[in-house]
Amino acid sequence: MIRSDYARFPWSSRRTGRSPRRTGGRSAPKRAVPTGPAGHGGGMTTSQPGPAGHSADRGERRPQTLLVLGATGDLADRLLLPGLGRLVASGTRPHLTLLGSGMDNWDDERWRRRVTDAFAGAGATGPRVKEMIRTTCYLPADVTREEDLRRLLANCHDQLVIFFALPPAITARAAAALTRIGLPPGTRLMLEKPFGTDAVSARSLNDLLARLVPEEQIYRIDHFLGKSTVMNILGLRYANRIFEPILSSAHVACVDIVFDETLGIAGRAGYYDGAGALVDMIQSHLLQVLALIAMEPPPTLAAQDLRGRKAQVLRATRVWGDDPATWSRRGRYAAGEINGKRLLGYADESGVDPSRGTETFAEVVLSVDTWRWAGVPFRLRTGKGLAARRKEAVVTFKQPPRVPSGLTGYDQPDRLRIGFGPDRLGLDVNINGPGHPLELSQVHLVADFGPGELPPYGEVLRGAFDGDPTLSVRGDTAEDCWRIIAPVLECWRAGAVPLPEYPAGSCGPEDSLLTAAPGTATDG
Numbered sequence: 001m002i003r004s005d006y007a008r009f010p011w012s013s014r015r016t017g018r019s020p021r022r023t024g025g026r027s028a029p030k031r032a033v034p035t036g037p038a039g040h041g042g043g044m045t046t047s048q049p050g051p052a053g054h055s056a057d058r059g060e061r062r063p064q065t066l067l068v069l070g071a072t073g074d075l076a077d078r079l080l081l082p083g084l085g086r087l088v089a090s091g092t093r094p095h096l097t098l099l100g101s102g103m104d105n106w107d108d109e110r111w112r113r114r115v116t117d118a119f120a121g122a123g124a125t126g127p128r129v130k131e132m133i134r135t136t137c138y139l140p141a142d143v144t145r146e147e148d149l150r151r152l153l154a155n156c157h158d159q160l161v162i163f164f165a166l167p168p169a170i171t172a173r174a175a176a177a178l179t180r181i182g183l184p185p186g187t188r189l190m191l192e193k194p195f196g197t198d199a200v201s202a203r204s205l206n207d208l209l210a211r212l213v214p215e216e217q218i219y220r221i222d223h224f225l226g227k228s229t230v231m232n233i234l235g236l237r238y239a240n241r242i243f244e245p246i247l248s249s250a251h252v253a254c255v256d257i258v259f260d261e262t263l264g265i266a267g268r269a270g271y272y273d274g275a276g277a278l279v280d281m282i283q284s285h286l287l288q289v290l291a292l293i294a295m296e297p298p299p300t301l302a303a304q305d306l307r308g309r310k311a312q313v314l315r316a317t318r319v320w321g322d323d324p325a326t327w328s329r330r331g332r333y334a335a336g337e338i339n340g341k342r343l344l345g346y347a348d349e350s351g352v353d354p355s356r357g358t359e360t361f362a363e364v365v366l367s368v369d370t371w372r373w374a375g376v377p378f379r380l381r382t383g384k385g386l387a388a389r390r391k392e393a394v395v396t397f398k399q400p401p402r403v404p405s406g407l408t409g410y411d412q413p414d415r416l417r418i419g420f421g422p423d424r425l426g427l428d429v430n431i432n433g434p435g436h437p438l439e440l441s442q443v444h445l446v447a448d449f450g451p452g453e454l455p456p457y458g459e460v461l462r463g464a465f466d467g468d469p470t471l472s473v474r475g476d477t478a479e480d481c482w483r484i485i486a487p488v489l490e491c492w493r494a495g496a497v498p499l500p501e502y503p504a505g506s507c508g509p510e511d512s513l514l515t516a517a518p519g520t521a522t523d524g
């Protein structure tokens with residue numbers, strides 16, 4: 001087994017990519033009218049120089065306020081605050097203030113406890129972390145109400161970065177309310193996935209946001225783009241001579257992108273029951289991974305080049321044979337046991353409406369209709385409540401054109417594995433085994449990726465604070481990802497694909513496409 005200590009996030013030591021400024025286009029948004037008492041920070045700045053939207057200065061030099069909407073939710077607790085804590089602990093954000101807001105009537109004390117625990121759990125310590133905890137405040141608000149939003153904005157100062165850690169429908173309503181109020185110039189917006197609830201709502205949300213701030217101030221978050229292994233796909237493909245030339249239909253039998261979780265929905269019914277596995281994972285994260293694996297080489301890793309290449313390949317992506325009834329699967333976990341722990345059936349989870357028929361397991365086979373990839377199935381799969389975690393992209397190569405007579409034991413294709421947890425690169429190759437010199441056996445070469453400098457949410461937050469949209473999703477791409485999965489959603493709504501139950505702790509529905517789909521046969 002080969003282990004490398006130096007398989008790193010390609011940008012960790014040289015993050016200089018700046019987005020080019022766009023010119024022209026929009027008029028300055030109206031400023032918010034502060035209405036409440038400037039309780040926590042003296043009211044928002046109303047006299048920033050320059051036209052709205054031209055915010056190319058590096059965040060670390062300019063005081064910024066991060067306002068988290070949905071601060072009492074699961075995302076903020078488990079992922080966002082820990083990522084923020086690590087970023088702050090790194091010392092690069094000396095002038096950052098944190099404000100939390102949720103529907104619940106928390107007070108500052110309770111919020112500070114939440115922040116303290118999240119930072120401690122992430123190992124974020126030091127004077128800057130202490131200072132952030134000391135100064136952070138909590139403001140209850142219903143963000144669909146204009147008067148609440150006005151009160152929130154009145155408490156914000158410095159350059160404002162608003163993180164919408166909200167269910168998608170609430171995000172859309174909050175954005176609509178904000179268009180009636182206006183935002184301080186230079187405000188940056190960070191929006192969680194799923195972006196909208198379908199292609200039409202994603203388009204409307206894009207239109208709404210465009211009325212608020214220019215595109216370069218909008219950060220559509222997909223935290224998989226902040227995972228160091230995901231971004232290392234770029235290093236693997238473009239900083240080595242040996243992989244890129246064979247990543248094409250001439251050599252590849254199929255590509256599997258798999259994200260199997262043992263977790264159930266962990267109390268997130270309020271969001272998850274309206275989304276389901278296809279929207280929660282495939283429409284966003286797994287399509288982003290597909291884009292990085294399948295795109296053409298960008299000339300640079302600057303936002304414009306990288307996002308352009310991803311957009312191009314996603315535009316060429318659709319359901320295999322335009323036949324979602326054949327090339328998709330879904331399922332829902334029933335009660336079962338995982339690692340000795342009992343998991344309730346999904347339908348019995350509190351907050352779930354079983355009649356919605358929400359899936360906790362989804363598979364779909366896609367084609368990427370480009371010269372490079374025509375005929376190669378991309379099989380995307382995700383599920384909750386499964387027997388084992390499996391989080392990887394696997395490129396399976398075709399058989400060699402001819403294995404010479406006399407070499408025996410060839411029965412497995414070569415595979416390249418990119419693991420997203422554990423973060424590692426693997427190569428399955430056939431070599432002569434320990435016995436007879438002409439008898440083949442397969443070995444698995446493994447290199448661990450070094451941990452990223454920051455957790456994924458630390459990375460995506462850093463991008464937004466720096467004004468660098470490289471790790472966020474472009475508006476047209478967010479819409480296009482809905483276009484890709486829309487036929488599957490329609491077909492499921494029409495009942496054309498069954499929704500079998502699988503026991504929690506099992507391998508999922510029996511007729512998985514990973515064993516039945518095109519690409520299973522590995523001959524060339």
Ligand SMILES: NC(=O)C1=CN([C@@H]2O[C@H](COP(=O)(O)OP(=O)(O)OC[C@H]3O[C@@H](n4cnc5c(N)ncnc54)[C@H](OP(=O)(O)O)[C@@H]3O)[C@@H](O)[C@H]2O)C=CC1
Binds near residue numbers: 141167192193194268
């Ligand atoms: N949880 C995760 O692992 C991940 C989640 N996401 C995304 O993050 C988003 C939020 O998910 P998650 O945190 O899990 O959901 P939760 O249901 O746990 O949290 C939702 C949050 O939104 C708040 N909220 C709801 N309605 C309003 C309103 N009208 N005004 C103000 N606040 C409101 C809730 O406040 P209160 O509780 O006070 O009512 C709560 O803080 C989703 O889009 C999801 O896709 C993305 C990646 C991972």
Ligand SMILES: O=C1O[C@H](COP(=O)(O)O)[C@@H](O)[C@H](O)[C@H]1O
Binds near residue numbers: 421
């Ligand atoms: O966005 C989401 O991602 C998580 C998986 O991401 P990880 O970084 O925690 O591994 C998934 O569990 C969740 O359902 C989904 O909303």
